[in-house]
Amino acid sequence: MTDTDRITYGPRRSAGGRTAVRGGGWPAVLAVASGSFALVLSELLPVGALSEIGADLGLSTGTTGLLVVVPGLAAAVAAPLLTVLSRGLDRRPVLWALAAATGVADLVCALAPNLAVMLVGRVLLGLALGGFWAVGAAVAPRLVPPGSVHRASSLVTAGISVGTVASLPLAALAGRTTGWRSAFWVAGLLGVAALVAQIRWLPSLAAPSATGWKALSAVPRLPAARAGLLATAFVFLGQFAAYTYIAPYLERHAHFGAGAPALLLGYGVAGIAGNFLAGLTLARSVRGTIGAAAAALAVVAALLPPCAGSPVAVCLLVLVWGALFGALPLSLQTAMLKAVPAAPESGAAVFVSVVQVSLAMGSLLGGAVVDARGIPASLTLAAVLAAAAALVVAALPRRRPAGTSPQQTVV
Template structure:
């Protein structure tokens, strides 16, 4: 789960003549594809307890269902960025939509954890491929003046998928069974594939990105700092977030319906956080990053202390959702500014960092949950998110210091 390249900067892509653009009718199935991918990625979070009970595995082991796609996506993003360089982007999107459907349907019928993990690995490949390759397609489908709106529609699939995934899984887990949620996701992936087959125009690719371009995204100090902040906040978030449903059930003592509605509110708050970040980033990127990570750290740190108060738990969950809604866009903007000459390479490295951190955070949370309990996961998440604030503040301080010294040198003529 991450944002795509900056609109209008699909590096190396050949322009599509106006007569062959698919228009808004072609943007919609691409947006549906992004929605289904994020929905599928997060489904296990909302039904973690039910899945573990049905497959007879511990909560920590069930958390591997979040770890597996993250690791697969981390590998797939840079590999597919290079390997699919000469392929028509239609074919890439078709393959990724088909792979998403296969992954969800495999999870829906999985008799045990290993089979389900196999489905989640397939989903991870689709995730890495889409965010590294497919997310840049939208601006090519419409007139240049509409590129930002087309990209916003595709990126909107992230927010809507986040909003829908947890309550869908929680409601299904409490009524028809968690497998229903995966059947529904698989069906939606097939709908997205059918629409893409029908509506996408030819989208010829540009030259294959060189491996050294990917490495170049890691050389600058600003890029490394941004990636460090990204790793820490995603580690912390997913160490805690993967186990939010068990926390609400066991410690806040919410029923299944209350869990579903709380997670729905969390997702809606996340959409609000995304739009808020879009406004505040124009004023200060470091402050937006630090503010989002700080609010995330504060909410996860306070939740263990407020488990007995439904009002406080709900309010802190909403703050958490809004804070994390601002995180991907803020950090993506940080990295885009750090490597402006190689946006696709920067995006691939960002996706890899996010997915590795997502997987590692979920794995760390699982180990902590099995040994110290779910409340300890929240504490770990708070500490790691707090470290992200420290990294961001330190980097901003260094930049401010260099700017001040530069001004002084200009004034003194040194």
């Protein structure tokens, strides 16, 4: 790496021996985090207002569900595509464009007279979502000194948890008061606010050199990256095979009734805590953080069916579940960045595609299992898949064997 690369990508040594950072520091990290929050909030808004949107547009519940599926599929395609198409471009205007697209997508949905226009807005959101998680995730470590990298990354990925927590109450409240469209107006304004913050605080960020199709295709060929992607697929398949049906589980099997929404809110808050806790433990061991969280998640999922008759046990297990899964996206993303240090955006792009496809497939697989065997069976499936993820991580060598490249181990 040249001196120019060191200066462009992050920390450098000043004449006095102190660490200097070419970048916006924590204000810039917060600006990027505001973009992640606006995106995840926007992605999940239809979940909280599905009935109201369907009634207003004259759609069945199943058809309205396309508003949830479409952004994820668009993001899976957009992550590698936009990474390649934007190669050579300064990352600052790329992030500006993605934040602007978030605001425009929400405003299109707020004004949509029918499903076709609504889907245009959701596809645009999916493009912004995939592009952000490929580019934005790799930007955070370049804005702070090396000792703060994990904290900066956890702040950006906290947008997932915070957006998840805020989206359902906002959509439900809007649907019952001012109308579901007002929720999209709010999300659109948050996207514009993120754009303003990024214009104000983001520094110029030169594009990494390795962002072409060759770099993307090389990612799965690296042993550590391949193992990380396999673990990621297992985690997200299992998570969404079970979590998609957690509300019916709480209502029908654990008999929480009106208390289910409050427990789901607690799940989201625990997820935020788990995200920031992972920011601390990753500095000690990426491999250990992922393995422990995945193994514990398997235990929690396996215990939920037999504990359905105990409200206290269910509450504790759901809160622990939230904290464990809150730690995993950041941890798996960090493992990917460590596995592909020469091409972080290419690694992030492939990671995002695997996450989005696994998310959609997990929901479909869980639905098939629920229809055939019932909701408890989806939790058992989640336990098996989480255990498989833990085993994949456990199988990786702890230390880099002599003669191998640094990309061949996660830690």
